[in-house]
Amino acid sequence: GLGLTNCKDDNFGEWYSEVVVNGELIEYYDISGCYILRPWAMSIWETMQKFFDVEIKKMNIQNCYFPLFVSPGVLQKEKDHVEGFAPEVAWVTKTGDSDLEVPIAIRPTSETVMYPYYSKWIRGHRDLPLKLNQWCNVVRWEFSNPTPFIRSREFLWQEGHTAFATKEEADAEVLDILELYRQIYEEYLAVPVVKGKKSELEKFAGGLYTTSVEAFISNNGRGIQGATSHCLGQNFAKMFEINFENEKGQKGMVWQNSWAYSTRTIGVMVMVHGDDKGLVLPPKVATVQVIIIPVPYKDADTRGIFDACASAVDILSGAGIRAKADFRDNYSPGWKYSHWEMKGVPLRIEIGPKDLANSQVRVVRRDNSLKIDISRTNLVEHVKEMLNNIQHNLFDVAKQKRDACVKTIRTWDEFVEALSQKKLILAPWCDEEEVEKGVKARTKGEMGAAKSLCSPFDQPELPEGTKCFASGKPAKKWTYWGRSY
Numbered sequence: 001g002l003g004l005t006n007c008k009d010d011n012f013g014e015w016y017s018e019v020v021v022n023g024e025l026i027e028y029y030d031i032s033g034c035y036i037l038r039p040w041a042m043s044i045w046e047t048m049q050k051f052f053d054v055e056i057k058k059m060n061i062q063n064c065y066f067p068l069f070v071s072p073g074v075l076q077k078e079k080d081h082v083e084g085f086a087p088e089v090a091w092v093t094k095t096g097d098s099d100l101e102v103p104i105a106i107r108p109t110s111e112t113v114m115y116p117y118y119s120k121w122i123r124g125h126r127d128l129p130l131k132l133n134q135w136c137n138v139v140r141w142e143f144s145n146p147t148p149f150i151r152s153r154e155f156l157w158q159e160g161h162t163a164f165a166t167k168e169e170a171d172a173e174v175l176d177i178l179e180l181y182r183q184i185y186e187e188y189l190a191v192p193v194v195k196g197k198k199s200e201l202e203k204f205a206g207g208l209y210t211t212s213v214e215a216f217i218s219n220n221g222r223g224i225q226g227a228t229s230h231c232l233g234q235n236f237a238k239m240f241e242i243n244f245e246n247e248k249g250q251k252g253m254v255w256q257n258s259w260a261y262s263t264r265t266i267g268v269m270v271m272v273h274g275d276d277k278g279l280v281l282p283p284k285v286a287t288v289q290v291i292i293i294p295v296p297y298k299d300a301d302t303r304g305i306f307d308a309c310a311s312a313v314d315i316l317s318g319a320g321i322r323a324k325a326d327f328r329d330n331y332s333p334g335w336k337y338s339h340w341e342m343k344g345v346p347l348r349i350e351i352g353p354k355d356l357a358n359s360q361v362r363v364v365r366r367d368n369s370l371k372i373d374i375s376r377t378n379l380v381e382h383v384k385e386m387l388n389n390i391q392h393n394l395f396d397v398a399k400q401k402r403d404a405c406v407k408t409i410r411t412w413d414e415f416v417e418a419l420s421q422k423k424l425i426l427a428p429w430c431d432e433e434e435v436e437k438g439v440k441a442r443t444k445g446e447m448g449a450a451k452s453l454c455s456p457f458d459q460p461e462l463p464e465g466t467k468c469f470a471s472g473k474p475a476k477k478w479t480y481w482g483r484s485y
């Protein structure tokens with residue numbers, strides 16, 4: 001029957017796997033690490049895509065589409081960092097029953113696919129800035145525990161790849177895009193994130209620096225990278241000879257960025273807001289924001305009840321609210337309540353004989369189970385206000401929960417203790433790579449090592465003489481640490 005067998009606070013991993021299936025977001029697939037995105041998930045992806053696509057078009061970024069396949073020559077070109085990832089690259093080695101002369105790689109990301117053509121298209125400064133984005137799938141044959149949305153062997157994302165004449169322009173765009181990622185998490189998914197800079201060890205090895213928005217899963221005390229916006233510097237321009245002649249006729253290399261968010265966003269939202277009754281969808285991304293359930297009683301005016309439901313759908317839909325009615329006669333109202341709670345619909349409206357008689361409706365909130373009766377007059381205003389209230393409440397609750405997990409520490413012992421308490425740790429750090437490697441080595445274990453998550457742009461005061469928590473050297477910056485996905 002309905003209802004989850006796993007509780008979120010007892011066994012988080014099993015709860016998650018169950019809730020994405022029972023909520024009809026995901027169907028497991030017969031190839032490990034691959035998942036079917038059902039319509040309930042695809043519509044969430046599309047809602048975010050609509051927002052992001054409009055915003056990047058305002059920035060004169062154009063969509064394009066490059067081939068899925070990468071010839072081996074170019075993939076190896078970016079050897080220094082690809083070799084670290086090489087095991088993840090999937091290859092096509094044959095068609096039909098004949099082997100391919102030369103195996104072809106399936107894109108794990110598209111730098112090497114796109115940049116030879118950037119080199120061809122960019123000649124003079126008038127060709128700059130070149131700003132392209134593509135919405136596509138990528139394949140990375142990951143081996144560590146596959147998790148729907150969070151870590152899959154194929155996923156959907158957008159990848160932006162931009163080229164500028166100056167570093168200043170690139171630096172500015174990195175932060176403009178990062179702000180869009182913050183909006184996706186905080187204003188659409190109601191998930192609080194930290195904006196910051198990755199350490200040298202954690203950054204994209206092919207780039208100059210990496211910025212990210214970092215979320216935190218309080219149930220298992222793990223940080224998770226929400227989205228990344230990299231300045232590549234001139235590293236790829238050098239590799240792929242992407243040069244241009246500036247106004248003074250001098251030859252120079254372009255400055256590039258690349259940035260991405262993926263379907264991982266949906267998994268983070270499920271983990272943060274879901275509960276033991278199932279999904280809890282933020283109204284801004286909910287496929288259905290209001291589900292209307294008729295509650296007929298024997299044969300008391302069933303026709304009137306159905307008509308009241310239908311007209312409520314029309315009134316709400318007419319006001320741009322995503323409202324549906326569940327008229328199915330082969331399920332009881334009680335079954336429908338559980339079903340739509342499992343799917344995380346933010347508001348339920350029940351209409352029974354009493355409601356009809358008093359020309360009111362019973363409204364039930366999914367986030368806090370509050371039940372109230374409201375009159376049918378100005379139904380739209382009431383519902384809009386409640387949806388807005390739910391959106392903000394989900395963010396506020398998630399932010400309080402995340403902030404309660406943050407522990408500021410100054411010594412190694414405090415660090416180890418906070419780690420054992422599954423905290424998101426804020427610590428003063430000397431910003432030395434060897435020291436970070438030491439932290440990883442010293443915290444290795446079956447739960448995974450601790451790593452730096454990001455150094456927040458919003459830096460707390462760092463008093464003169466503050467020591468690094470791990471090395472005792474003079475601290476240079478406050479950095480978030482923790483176990484992560």
Ligand SMILES: O=C(C[C@H]1NCCC[C@H]1O)Cn1cnc2c(c1=O)CCCC2
Nearest residue numbers: 082085088108109140159204258259260
């Ligand atoms: O993909 C990126 C960097 C960059 N790619 C484009 C979008 C932004 C950002 O994700 C890093 N990266 C991750 N994973 C892999 C690669 C890789 O370059 C290359 C080989 C296979 C696995």
Ligand SMILES: [Mg+2]
Nearest residue numbers: 085088140142
């Ligand atoms: Mg990876």
